[in-house]
Amino acid sequence: PSSVAPALVTTRSTYFGLRALNTQSQTARETPIQDTAEGSAETPYQPVKDAPPKSDPNYPWKWNSFLPEHTYKPNLNVNLKRHVQPTGLSDRFAYYTVKFLRFFADSFFRKRYGHRAVVLETVAAVPGMVGGMMLHLQCLRRFQQSGGWIRVLLEEAENERMHLMVYMSIAQPTWLERALVITAQAGFFSFYTLLYTISPKTAHRMVGYLEEEAIVSYTEYLKEIDEGRTPNIPAPPLAIDYWQLGPDAHLREVVLATRADEAHHRDVNHLRANLIKARRGDPAPYAALKHGDVDPHKFGA
Amino acid sequence: PSSVAPALVTTRSTYFGLRALNTQSQTARETPIQDTAEGSAETPYQPVKDAPPKSDPNYPWKWNSFLPEHTYKPNLNVNLKRHVQPTGLSDRFAYYTVKFLRFFADSFFRKRYGHRAVVLETVAAVPGMVGGMMLHLQCLRRFQQSGGWIRVLLEEAENERMHLMVYMSIAQPTWLERALVITAQAGFFSFYTLLYTISPKTAHRMVGYLEEEAIVSYTEYLKEIDEGRTPNIPAPPLAIDYWQLGPDAHLREVVLATRADEAHHRDVNHLRANLIKARRGDPAPYAALKHGDVDPHKFGA
Numbered sequence: 001p002s003s004v005a006p007a008l009v010t011t012r013s014t015y016f017g018l019r020a021l022n023t024q025s026q027t028a029r030e031t032p033i034q035d036t037a038e039g040s041a042e043t044p045y046q047p048v049k050d051a052p053p054k055s056d057p058n059y060p061w062k063w064n065s066f067l068p069e070h071t072y073k074p075n076l077n078v079n080l081k082r083h084v085q086p087t088g089l090s091d092r093f094a095y096y097t098v099k100f101l102r103f104f105a106d107s108f109f110r111k112r113y114g115h116r117a118v119v120l121e122t123v124a125a126v127p128g129m130v131g132g133m134m135l136h137l138q139c140l141r142r143f144q145q146s147g148g149w150i151r152v153l154l155e156e157a158e159n160e161r162m163h164l165m166v167y168m169s170i171a172q173p174t175w176l177e178r179a180l181v182i183t184a185q186a187g188f189f190s191f192y193t194l195l196y197t198i199s200p201k202t203a204h205r206m207v208g209y210l211e212e213e214a215i216v217s218y219t220e221y222l223k224e225i226d227e228g229r230t231p232n233i234p235a236p237p238l239a240i241d242y243w244q245l246g247p248d249a250h251l252r253e254v255v256l257a258t259r260a261d262e263a264h265h266r267d268v269n270h271l272r273a274n275l276i277k278a279r280r281g282d283p284a285p286y287a288a289l290k291h292g293d294v295d296p297h298k299f300g301a
Numbered sequence: 302p303s304s305v306a307p308a309l310v311t312t313r314s315t316y317f318g319l320r321a322l323n324t325q326s327q328t329a330r331e332t333p334i335q336d337t338a339e340g341s342a343e344t345p346y347q348p349v350k351d352a353p354p355k356s357d358p359n360y361p362w363k364w365n366s367f368l369p370e371h372t373y374k375p376n377l378n379v380n381l382k383r384h385v386q387p388t389g390l391s392d393r394f395a396y397y398t399v400k401f402l403r404f405f406a407d408s409f410f411r412k413r414y415g416h417r418a419v420v421l422e423t424v425a426a427v428p429g430m431v432g433g434m435m436l437h438l439q440c441l442r443r444f445q446q447s448g449g450w451i452r453v454l455l456e457e458a459e460n461e462r463m464h465l466m467v468y469m470s471i472a473q474p475t476w477l478e479r480a481l482v483i484t485a486q487a488g489f490f491s492f493y494t495l496l497y498t499i500s501p502k503t504a505h506r507m508v509g510y511l512e513e514e515a516i517v518s519y520t521e522y523l524k525e526i527d528e529g530r531t532p533n534i535p536a537p538p539l540a541i542d543y544w545q546l547g548p549d550a551h552l553r554e555v556v557l558a559t560r561a562d563e564a565h566h567r568d569v570n571h572l573r574a575n576l577i578k579a580r581r582g583d584p585a586p587y588a589a590l591k592h593g594d595v596d597p598h599k600f601g602a
């Protein structure tokens with residue numbers, strides 16, 4: 001509500017805690033947008049091929065974090081059982097660190113899988129960004145090619161952040177959890193950056209093992225849903241659009257998609273650790289960028 | 302050359318200083334790829350709509366850092382004269398810091414614009430990555446939406462790195478310049494990270510002014526080419542594919558495209574500084590992601 005000329009529809013949305021006035025010319029749009037904030041409960045997934053270009057004022061796309069070209073169908077056939085047997089000091093350090101962290105997460109969250117997701121995804125989104133940045137800086141100062149790996153790692157971070165966005169609609173973090181998230185970010189960011197500087201191989205191996213644990217957690221979450229202990233609520237519109245789910249998707253489909261993403265990250269990080277171990281500089285496989293199947297033991301794919 | 306079965310064609314390429322053996326099945330490819338390293342002097346730009354999908358073994362795409370969907374035609378009609386008049390302490394700090402740095406760059410590089418590009422692009426690729434990462438971390442711990450800004454900033458960093466890749470074919474850095482790059486990265490990364498923590502507004506304003514200087518430098522480069530003091534060599538294949546230039550493009554077209562990118566970054570960063578100054582949290586305009594025109598003074602675009 002404002003004293004602006006009637007031709008303008010004013011909406012409010014909040015980013016970074018700052019108020020924004022998004023004014024849209026009403027004459028240019030058929031349907032006034034009531035709420036452009038992500039998570040608005042309006043139209044779910046618009047099939048990419050049917051939607052007009054986003055510059056079209058009638059475009060129904062509601063999201064700013066991602067555009068239709070960033071949506072995809074998760075690879076639900078991914079092998080959930082892949083595991084890399086720890087061999088050598090680096091692998092063992094990575095493996096036992098993850099098991100140690102798991103113990104604390106299990107004690108704190110127990111069966112509260114929604115809250116577990118909304119807290120741990122904030123941590124999961126850190127390694128891809130740190131790794132991507134460090135590779136970016138290395139490629140710059142060494143005048144080297146990236147082989148596509150920078151993009152792969154940054155997209156992993158973005159994907160984990162989208163996981164967070166999805167689970168935020170499902171579980172609101174408590175004040176204690178918010179404080180925990182801030183502390184965990186400071187701690188894990190420092191730790192992972194240091195680890196990546198000392199041994200990128202160990203860092204990627206650790207992320208691979210973290211993702212293996214994430215797959216276990218999301219499988220347990222699925223069990224809670226299937227056995228009726230957690231309500232199978234309708235999927236958030238963000239999830240429906242991001243993963244190209246059907247309009248009547250529910251939490252179950254969301255957890256399946258999330259788990260498929262975690263398996264993908266597991267394979268990509270294990271592959272990178274294996275490549276570094278084998279002293280190879282292969283480029284990132286095409287499947288790594290396209291949510292396809294990545295075999296961590298297959299070089300030159 | 303190796304003792305592998307004749308059905309496999311083995312090529313070597315180097316990423317991160319590690320040797321890679323990329324084996325391609327010869328029966329699956331019509332044309333054996335002799336050299337998959339970026340910068341190979343083979344077929345230039347394959348129009349995106351005509352090329353088969355990259356998973357097709359006959360795909361002619363040679364690059365790993367970017368795929369056809371990441372190529373674009375630069376907006377050569379962008380307004381090169383846009384300037385933000387410094388108002389207030391933050392703007393003045395940004396402006397005079399840039400002028401100070403310019404003095405040193407001018408003294409060191411003088412008319413060697415190819416070398417200037419290949420050194421300064423390593424510095425230019427830092428702010429987008431730092432800003433993107435800090436926003437990413439902030440969004441995670443505050444459970445906030447990004448409005449698309451993380452992607453915009455990370456793509457700016459990627460674009461500057463592509464500039465580096467392009468100019469590497471044109472000017473090989475001297476050993477002194479390589480040492481300078483490493484020192485400059487350590488210094489600028491620390492400085493910019495600190496600045497971003499204290500005042501993101503000043504940081505973005507500074508990048509806006511740096512880009513204004515970059516536009517001046519590339520305009521001077523163009524003058525050297527047009528007045529015959531620098532040879533107008535054929536454009537590197539990487540540049541032709543990345544900017545969708547014609548197959549007989551030359552250095553002139555490359556510099557024009559680079560300059561258009563710098564103008565785009567200028568506008569995006571000045572816009573972001575203006576938004577922060579106005580205490581607004583508008584999402585990133587669609588044009589920011591699509592190399593379209595961005596007016597730094599127009600909010601809610």
Ligand SMILES: [Fe+2]
Binds near residue numbers: 121163
């Ligand atoms: Fe995740």
Ligand SMILES: [Fe+2]
Binds near residue numbers: 124211214262265
């Ligand atoms: Fe994950």
Ligand SMILES: [Fe+2]
Binds near residue numbers: 559563
């Ligand atoms: Fe640049």
Ligand SMILES: [Fe+2]
Binds near residue numbers: 425511512515566
């Ligand atoms: Fe630039």
